[in-house]
Amino acid sequence: MRKLINYKNNILKTVSAEVEKDEDLTELITDLDKIGTFFHAYGISAVQLGIPKRVFLFREDSLKQFSLAINPQILEISETGNVAMEGCLSFPSISLPIARPFMCKVQFENQARELVEATYTGLLARVFLHEKDHLDSKTIADNLSLLKKDLLDKKIAKWLKKISLADMVYERN
8 A cells, every 4th residue: 555655755746647548546546545534534635645646535425435536627716715724644733724715616537537517615625625736736834934834844743753653654754
C-alpha cells in the first residue's frame, strides 16, 4: 500500500495530470480508500499518495462512503461563502481557517467513467473544492507567512514523533 507523502514533498506543488481513458486506477483507488477510511477522512487525492493524477475520493451520500472523481472540473461557484477550520491529511494534527464558496457546480467522471454533473453545498462543496485544490497544486498552508509555516512544521514534526502509527501511513524524509 502506498503511503501519504510528507507534507514537505514538492509533489504537492505539482499540477496533476489528466487521467487517460484507458488508465487502470484499481490499485490507486484501493489505496486511497484504505487510507481515507483509516483516518475517517472527508476526502483524499492521488497526489497525497505521490501520484500526480487528477483523481480523488470524497464523501458524498450523507458522508457515509467515498465517491470517486476523475478529471474534475469546477463549472460554477457561489459568490457567497464562509471561513471554516479545515484539516488535511497532508498536514496531520493541523486545522486552519480557510475561506471557501458555499456552493460549487462540478463535472467529473465516476468509477464507471461516466460523466457526472453535480451541485454541492456546504460541507460537500468545501470537501470537493479542497480536494480539487490538491490537484491544482494548492494546499491549506499556501497563504501562511514564513513564521507560521515554521511553527506549523515544528508542530507536525512533534506530532509525527509521538504517533506510533505514523510510520505505517506517512513517508519519512
